[in-house]
Amino acid sequence: MFHNFGPLYAFTLKSRIRSKAFVISTALTILFIFGFTNIDRIMSSFEDSEQASALVVTENTALVDTMKSLGYEDVAMSDITEEEARAGINGGEYGVVAFVNGYDARVISERPEQEFTTILQTSLQQLRNAELIESADVDPAVITALSEPIQLDESYLGRGGENSDELLSSSALVYVMLMLLYISIITYGSMISTEVTTEKSSRVMELIISTTHPVTHMLAKVSAIGTLALIQIGIFLGFGYVSASGSELATTVIENAGNARAVIYLLVFFLLGYLLYASLFAVLGSLVSRVEESQQMVMPVIMLLVAAFLVAMFGLNNPDATIVTILSFVPFFAPMLMFLRVMLVDVAVWEVALSIGLLIGTIGVTLWIGSKFYRGGVLFYGTNAIKQWRQILQNRQ
């Protein structure tokens, strides 16, 4: 039955990897990942980090020193009038002038000078607090004690993690996994249906189907595109890791991913989820004759996937909800929801086994039904495959 799997698998994978679409999409995504993980660095490189030269008209000699100690270097005391200040700012001699009277201040500048005003405000507040404390004769230890934050130490008994840091990182891992599953099924799944439809519309299919069992052909396509997916995701993850290293979320997610249990569940549910949806996509792709139609045909499956994703997003905050529990056994939802549950709550082994069993069973049934439709479908060049499903099945009888 698996005769010809090898050549089909190798040919599909090779032509996909060499295709311009693959090279371009990989390059663009890498660029995107680079941009996304370095967004703060990129933003700051565009920012005008030069401090506007500033004058402060005041009698308080400590003010300028305080501002300098807070990091505003280009500031000096002055005694100019407001008119001179306006002329100086318009002429570009200095960027900003503040007139300080007691602890009140008036700031004149060409445009908002966020950094200057913040530091001025903080400095004035510090000076005023110091003066108030001194005049009230309060013990400085009391002041320190007042500003001390309250320590709160939480412990969770659930699966996700013993404290909020761990819970956050396992939620983040689940979130990353859900996104990965969702995006890759949509991307690579539609790639499979397009692949099958293209072979069909170019009529290469007639040559292939006369030599190869339909299930073998389907599995070869699904595996080749699956391998392509793993290669591409591998490239993205590797690149993302290098590019994002240093970010706190990435570090916690990576620490958590080091957990063997998480990695195994991730792989199992990812592969089974991909296999189920991919074989559905392959069957649907075989029913239409043109690539444009294949997009329309796979719509219901994508809807199902979107529904599963939405429930999973809800389940991220409510992993104990009944709907999440029930749907985690339904094959089309199981890859996302059962993974979410095993990561975030305690799940009995039999529940996981049942869910995986149902998933495998459904994949088997999909392939079996698919093979019935596949041979008939690839020879069917009519326009409405749903109305004519009977004819498609009869093609093979």
Add this chain to the structure above:
Amino acid sequence: MALQIERVTKEFGDFTAVDDLTFRVPQGEMFGLLGANGAGKTTTFRMILDILKPTDGSITWNGKAVDHRIVGYLPEERGLYPKSQVREQLVFLASLKGMRSSDAKRAVKSWLERLEIPQYETMRVEQLSKGNQQKIQLVAALLHNPELVILDEPFSGLDPVNVEILKREVLALRDAGTTIVFSSHRMEHVEELCQHVGILKGGRAVVSGDVPSIKSRYAEPALFIETDQIHVLESLTVIETIKPYKSGHLVRLHSFDDSDVVLSTLVRHQANVKTFMRQPVSLNDIFIKEVGQHVS
């Protein structure tokens, strides 16, 4: 050693595409399957290839089920991967037939040379002209040295030079002992190449057998006459019809025995006769008579 189609019927729901079809192609012979569009030719081919299962009847090669590895198939709608390199996909298609890739690579080279297109080996299929794509498609059908070759409309879309190249190769294959079944709309090709033909109409074989005996069965008592005095024949009772044809007239008789009556009448009227000949029957005539319509 033969391909045997035995009482094969194929139904799609209420529609019968092939109805009780029987024919036999001995090894090393060429069989022409003719028929208008939708007559069931492609369905028959697909059943030989086991892409479709017959509703009834059997198809055997040397008494056994047809093994796809010994068959080469040129589909009517050409099918190649447009974005793949010529050699790469030919090797791939050969590997599906169980050929080793080193053997396939060698065979690709020699076939491309035979078809006078060795320069296309490393080009992408979409870069080739339609006629050259068709040659590649033919190579795909023949690469693994099949015992039985099925060619669905092999000549469509080819220019006269390439038609001759293709004919030459098909005849060489036959002489090497390959059994060939092909369909065509072009009757002159079938007449030239095939010893046996079958004409399908609505899934049934309306005519089948070897070409000379079919022709003699359909031979009609008709004369082609070029003369300035055709009107003198109008009153003859031995004549059925007179129709203008090419540069003269086609005169249909009730029987060939009466042709001397026609000639003597012309002589008696001192007509100037340029041509007086028996009109040969062509497969095209038989086809039109049986199928009842022109084919495109």
